[in-house]
Amino acid sequence: MKTTWSIGDSIDLEYFAALDQDTPYQTLRERDRQVVEEVSGAAKEQALAAWLQARRREAGRATPGEIFTSALGVVRLFLALFGLIFGFAAGWGFFIYLGQAPVNVLYFFVVFLLPQWFFLLLAVVALLPGHGFGLYPPLQLAGTLLRYCYTAAWKKLFNCLGAEKRLRLTAFASQGRLFAGRLGKVFFWLAVSLTQIFACAINIGVLASALLKIAVTDLAFGWQSTMAFSAEKLFAAVRFLALPWSWLWPEGVGHPSLVQIVGSHIVLKEGIVRLQSEDLVSWWPFLLLCLVAYGLLPRLVLWLFCRWQGRRALAQSLSRMPEADELWQRMRSPLVTTAGLPDTGGEIAITMPATPRKERPESAPARPALLLVPAELQPDLPKDAITDWLARQGLSLTALRPIPAEYGAQLALPAAVAEEMKTLAPAAALCLLAESWLPPIASFMELLRQLRQAIGSEGQIILLLIGKGKNGESTPAPAPPSSALVPPDDPVMVTVWRQKLAALADPALRLLPFAAEDS
Amino acid sequence: MPVLEIAVIGHPNEGKSSVLSTLAEDDSVRVSPFPGETTKCRAFPVLIDGREILRFIDTPGFQHPERLLYELKKLAGKEANPAEALRQRFVSDTSLRDDLELLAPVARGAAILYVADGSRPLRQVDRDEMEALRLTERPRMAVINCKDDDQRYLEDWRSEFRRNFNANRMFNAHRVTYAERIALLDALQAIDQEWQPVIAEVVAAVKKDWQARLDTSVEIILAMLEEILAFRLNESRSRLRDEAAFMARLRKKYCASVAEKEKRAQERLRDLFRHRRFYYRLAGHSILDQDLFSETTWSLLGLSRQQLVILGALGGAAVAVGLDALAGGASLGLFASLGGVVGAAGAWLGGEQLVKGVKIIGIPLGEESLQIGPNSNINLLFVLMNRMFLYFQETINWAHGRRDYPEAVATAGQAGFTQRWPAGQIKTCRAWFEALIHDESETVSRLRPEMREIIAASLMEISR
Numbered sequence: 001m002k003t004t005w006s007i008g009d010s011i012d013l014e015y016f017a018a019l020d021q022d023t024p025y026q027t028l029r030e031r032d033r034q035v036v037e038e039v040s041g042a043a044k045e046q047a048l049a050a051w052l053q054a055r056r057r058e059a060g061r062a063t064p065g066e067i068f069t070s071a072l073g074v075v076r077l078f079l080a081l082f083g084l085i086f087g088f089a090a091g092w093g094f095f096i097y098l099g100q101a102p103v104n105v106l107y108f109f110v111v112f113l114l115p116q117w118f119f120l121l122l123a124v125v126a127l128l129p130g131h132g133f134g135l136y137p138p139l140q141l142a143g144t145l146l147r148y149c150y151t152a153a154w155k156k157l158f159n160c161l162g163a164e165k166r167l168r169l170t171a172f173a174s175q176g177r178l179f180a181g182r183l184g185k186v187f188f189w190l191a192v193s194l195t196q197i198f199a200c201a202i203n204i205g206v207l208a209s210a211l212l213k214i215a216v217t218d219l220a221f222g223w224q225s226t227m228a229f230s231a232e233k234l235f236a237a238v239r240f241l242a243l244p245w246s247w248l249w250p251e252g253v254g255h256p257s258l259v260q261i262v263g264s265h266i267v268l269k270e271g272i273v274r275l276q277s278e279d280l281v282s283w284w285p286f287l288l289l290c291l292v293a294y295g296l297l298p299r300l301v302l303w304l305f306c307r308w309q310g311r312r313a314l315a316q317s318l319s320r321m322p323e324a325d326e327l328w329q330r331m332r333s334p335l336v337t338t339a340g341l342p343d344t345g346g347e348i349a350i351t352m353p354a355t356p357r358k359e360r361p362e363s364a365p366a367r368p369a370l371l372l373v374p375a376e377l378q379p380d381l382p383k384d385a386i387t388d389w390l391a392r393q394g395l396s397l398t399a400l401r402p403i404p405a406e407y408g409a410q411l412a413l414p415a416a417v418a419e420e421m422k423t424l425a426p427a428a429a430l431c432l433l434a435e436s437w438l439p440p441i442a443s444f445m446e447l448l449r450q451l452r453q454a455i456g457s458e459g460q461i462i463l464l465l466i467g468k469g470k471n472g473e474s475t476p477a478p479a480p481p482s483s484a485l486v487p488p489d490d491p492v493m494v495t496v497w498r499q500k501l502a503a504l505a506d507p508a509l510r511l512l513p514f515a516a517e518d519s
Numbered sequence: 520m521p522v523l524e525i526a527v528i529g530h531p532n533e534g535k536s537s538v539l540s541t542l543a544e545d546d547s548v549r550v551s552p553f554p555g556e557t558t559k560c561r562a563f564p565v566l567i568d569g570r571e572i573l574r575f576i577d578t579p580g581f582q583h584p585e586r587l588l589y590e591l592k593k594l595a596g597k598e599a600n601p602a603e604a605l606r607q608r609f610v611s612d613t614s615l616r617d618d619l620e621l622l623a624p625v626a627r628g629a630a631i632l633y634v635a636d637g638s639r640p641l642r643q644v645d646r647d648e649m650e651a652l653r654l655t656e657r658p659r660m661a662v663i664n665c666k667d668d669d670q671r672y673l674e675d676w677r678s679e680f681r682r683n684f685n686a687n688r689m690f691n692a693h694r695v696t697y698a699e700r701i702a703l704l705d706a707l708q709a710i711d712q713e714w715q716p717v718i719a720e721v722v723a724a725v726k727k728d729w730q731a732r733l734d735t736s737v738e739i740i741l742a743m744l745e746e747i748l749a750f751r752l753n754e755s756r757s758r759l760r761d762e763a764a765f766m767a768r769l770r771k772k773y774c775a776s777v778a779e780k781e782k783r784a785q786e787r788l789r790d791l792f793r794h795r796r797f798y799y800r801l802a803g804h805s806i807l808d809q810d811l812f813s814e815t816t817w818s819l820l821g822l823s824r825q826q827l828v829i830l831g832a833l834g835g836a837a838v839a840v841g842l843d844a845l846a847g848g849a850s851l852g853l854f855a856s857l858g859g860v861v862g863a864a865g866a867w868l869g870g871e872q873l874v875k876g877v878k879i880i881g882i883p884l885g886e887e888s889l890q891i892g893p894n895s896n897i898n899l900l901f902v903l904m905n906r907m908f909l910y911f912q913e914t915i916n917w918a919h920g921r922r923d924y925p926e927a928v929a930t931a932g933q934a935g936f937t938q939r940w941p942a943g944q945i946k947t948c949r950a951w952f953e954a955l956i957h958d959e960s961e962t963v964s965r966l967r968p969e970m971r972e973i974i975a976a977s978l979m980e981i982s983r
Contacts, residue, residue, distance in 0.1 A: 163553040376643050405643045407589035437639050439531045439554035442582035442614065468640060468669075492552050 005045045005314055007072075007186055009052055010321070012065030014179070016055050017323035024515065025393040032330040044328050045318065051327065072190075079198040087205020094206075095213040102220035102266060102275075105283050109290075112206060116199070116295050123192065123302065171502035178505045182317045189310035196303035203296040207288060214284055221283035222266040222275065231262045242286060244293050254289060256282040322460065322508045329367075329427070330394070366396035368428040369462075370420055372413075375402035377433065385485045386433075389464070389514065395429055403432075403447070410447065414454035421455050429460040436465045436488030436513065440500040452506055461506070465497055465513040487514045522564070523717050524574045524629035525707065528621055530648060531555055531580025533636045534664040537692035537920030539563060539577045542700060544793045546919040554580065560620055567724045572717055576629060578621035584647040587618050591654040602626040602655045622655070630710050631659035633684065637676045638669040649683040658711035661687040662703070685710055692920040697982060701725060732791050733982065737975045739791070740907045741967070743784035747777050747903060748955045751892040765889075773891045781903065785910050792914050797921070799913040893956040900952050901937055904974075908936035912981045936977055944973050 020028055035051045042050065056063055062070075094111060097103055158166060213219055223234065235258045239246070242255035251257050256264070256279070263279030318324055369390055373381055378400070387397045399420065404410050421428055430451065434444070452461060469486040488494050494513050501511050527535045532554035540548035543563040549556050557579045565573040581587070590608070591601050598604035603626035609615050625631060631652050635645060652659055661680040663673065680687040686709040690699065704725060708718045752773050754765075789798060940948075947969050954962035 159558070162549055163551050163556040166555065167553060374643070405585070405647075407585040410585065435640075435642075438642060438644070439580075441531060441554075441580070441584075441644070442617070443585060446614070496553060 004049055005318060006065075006069065007183070007190065007314065008065035008069035009049060010065070010183055010186070010314065010317055011068050012052050012056070012063045013048065013321065013324060013327075015064045016052070017327070022513075022515075029330050029394065032327060035331065044324075047331055048318075048324060048327065051331065075194065076197060079194055080201045083198045083201025084205040084208075087202035087207075088209045089205075090202075091206035091209030092213065095210055095217075095219055097217070097219045102222035102264070102280055104266075105221050105223050105264075105287060106225065108287055112291060113294055116203075116299075119199070120298055120302070123195070127192070167496065167499045167503070171499035174503045174505035178507055181505075182320050182507070185313035186310055186317055189306045189313055193303055193306035193310060196299050196306060199299040200296060200303060203291060203299065207291055207296070210284075210288055210291075219284065220277070220280035221287070222264040222280055223261070224266040231258060231265060235261050238286065241290060241294075245289050249285065249289070252282070253285060255286040320507070326460075366391060366394050368398040368424045369395040369431050370417065370424065370428065371397055371400045371431045371433065371464075372403050372417065373400060373433045374435075375405050377435075378402045381433075382484055386464075389485060390431065393462075393512065395431070395462075398424060398428070413447070414450040417451060418454035418456075421459060427460075429462055430455060431462045431464055433464045433466065434497070436467050436493045436497060437490065439493070440497055445500060445504065448501075448504060448506075448509070452504075452509070457508065459508065461509045463497070463501065463509070463511050465494065465511060467514070485514050487516050521628075522571050522574050523714055524576055524624050524627065525632050525710070526560075526576040526578055526621070526624035526629040527632045527634055528578050528625070528648075528652065529580060529634035530584075530636075530645060531582070533580070533634050534666060534692050534920070535580070535634045536577055537918075538632075538634050538662060538664055538690060539575055540920035541690075541692045541695055541918040542703065543575055544919050546794060546796045548577065548920070550920060558617065558620075560623060565721055567720065573721050575632075576624040578624065579617040581621065581644070581648050582617045583615060584644045584651060586615070587622075588647045588651040588654070591651050595654045600626060602657075625652075625655050625657055629657065630714065631655070631657050632707075632710075633659060633661045634664050635661065635676060636666045637663035637673050637689070638665040638667045640672050641675045641679055646679065649679065653683050658714070659684050660707065660710045662690045663687065664690055664692050666693075691918075693918050695918050696916045697729065701729075729982075733975065733978050735791055736788055736911060736978055737971055739784050739787045740904070740911075740974055740978075741971060743780060743907065744900065744903055745955060745963070747780050748900060748952060749893050749958065750776065750780070751890055752776065753890050769889065769891050781906070784907065788907075788911060788914055794914060794917065794919070797914075797917050797919075799910055799917065895956060897949060897952050900948060901935070905935050905937060908977055908981060911978060912936075915982055936981070940973070947973065 032051065035047075035054045052065075056066065090111075094108070095103055158169070161169065235256075238255050238261065239251070242249075245254050248254065252260070260279045260282040263276050264283065266275070371386065371390070381400075383397075383400070390397050401417070401420070403413065417430065421430060432448070432451075434440070448461065448463075455461075465488055467486040467488040467490075469489070494511075497513075498511050501509055527539050529535045532552070536548045536550045536557055540546055540550060543565075545563060548561075557577055559579070561577045563575040563577065564571045565575070587605070590605055594601040594604050594608075602622045606619050606622055606626050609619060612619075633649065633652060649661075661684040663676055663680075665673075677687065686706060688703060688706050690703050695703075701722065704718065704722050708715045708722075710718075750773075752769070754769050754772070785799075947966060951963065951966040951970050953959075954966065
């Protein structure tokens, strides 16, 4: 299937998912379902692309993805133009013959081909699976040193910061890692392909200038060397290099013959008067074909390879984005409403409401959810309120388990949860209830990590955040837990929880604070 | 004898650092609404004459209370120092870094001051922390630091504290006054009988230090009043220059100098009470822009109607005019006369009535030279005194653990501190003021001890 998905789309998907973070689930469902109806029968990528188009229209201004795509176009154009000008200027300066010193073909190799081969080799080594650079001990050592310096600097910086900045920085770094995990490869291949565009443009520039010079000026080529370097050896090398095209353009056309090579040997002491013009011009087709075959073509091949790899990485990145899965799930779940129609005084209304989607759906295909609750909250937990809340998130509360208070018992929890999750449907979610006013301490974060390890990287974990409620009119009011769910009281603590979770760099972990409209 | 240590311990974000910041009068402590601000123990030594006799230790919050309790239970009864044994056992476990760090002073033998936010529900993690601390077998006391005014959970906390601590006490690190700070220090004596003499010495030293600070505050206020009330400003003027503009500039300069002197005195008070971050900013002389003869203004000045009559009877022409004006319901805008100006300044002062009624202080020094000040209006004395009393009150009662610094505060609406002063004190003020503006240094010196006593009594009352 041809994919139309682009990096800009991935960026925008992340952007819109971040914007949707605090939007009630029901609103999202209604909105997303409407989009999929417009592109019914479309595959995932196309449906997501249509959804993005709809969101972009709604946004009414350039989105980060669109800005990125435009900027990328400009960068590509700039690199191509700059490469062309650079190559053309280099070629124009190199191919100069004033009747005294013919252009030295060996210089041509040193200036135009050897550096390219060197950089090409570096690129190939870098692209080798398992990081080719790691094969070389000096580079490995440099890498270790760099890592050490980076870690030390990071630690020093970290200790100087206050809690808020530390928290924000950790969350930011983790999100960066997560982003790199999802789109890192895509960007890597994009960067390599951009360098290939630049290299191709340079080669085209050199070719253009050389052709122009050959067409409008009188150029002569020769070779010279201080070393005892026989013409036969040079001929053998030339014949070897010309192998790719010798079937089409044989000796004398595609590359100089031995006689022509001998005839273009420059010995400064003897001058160039004795050399034949035919021999001196016999080199140019060979040189240009070398540039095409060993400069331009490998870059073109590498560019195509990078594009192919980039597209593959992009397709994989989409499957690594839980936001995309969640969105796709929302788009595919039909909205089912069973709300009673307004009382029409005995008559049964048979007409559908004009805007059926605006009706509040009471049931929809829901994913099963296992809820973990701190043991001390379980006895007085308002189960109905929780069930309703989860239902509005497209989840059906299947089982409720306590998080044991004792450390020893807590150790066994992840394995038991993993076992139970296996018995539920594959799309089951694991929910944890937490109180927003208690700061997320390390032991809780470790529990989350252990649960993730136990249930695998795919299963969604949702952290349900509730508050303690304001001081009532009658003071002192009954002690908690209360009989109803209450939204988090302090927005600072919600931010703390959000950033702490972000620091886990877990793409399938979601924070769901109880909202006033949920009650 | 080793220095006694008290480690301030608790769950993250319960206000440990705020409590310590307030207790130690050190506002350099990092305090924020984000948990995890403290990552290393920090010592706050209590020095008496350069000798360290007590040390408070700020610690990071618990990160693994359940696990600590679990491990301490295993060690309890087997080890003489369970906290140290636990530290030794898990020294290489980086995940327990914060917990081991907070146990370090406890392992060294520090007493425990457990801080909890009583405005939130008590949870199992809190019980685990308290139980773990009990297992360390160190003397301990609990402090309830309510972060908001939710009282619903206080009784739960108190009853849990009674089970685990030798004593407990309320201490709002953000609202606590000096007196409550002393009370907490006093209460620390209950932490351990052996510690009583040391804590008592600290409390006595803190009380003495406080008295010394009050005495210094009196001197600062008196010095400022003397400086401002006797202040004169001389300026030369070219004949060619616009007279009105010159007068305006002169007046502005005078006002700026008065404000600067007042600010300097406030800063001295602020340093005296060890505030480095907090700066209580009174709005400019807001009261000075108002009609000084309205009843509201009297009350803002801290003078009752009766006091004003006393001042008027004592011979202040300005006040007499004020009373006349009040009777007629007219607004004269007398305070435009701040710093009477000589020469052809009648119109500038705001009208004929004013010029007729007010005896303007100020002597022409020649055709080209003008003098502004000293101010002949006794109201300035009361404005300045009340502003300084207000500043003093806010500064001494601003807890060092607070970080919600206020914007500039206008004096309007504040009740005057001088309002209840008896007639005798008002008369002394009047006499001292007259002597100051007329440069009668002998009378000023003679009345100074009385003025000192009047101000000291007010400061004492405010600080109670």
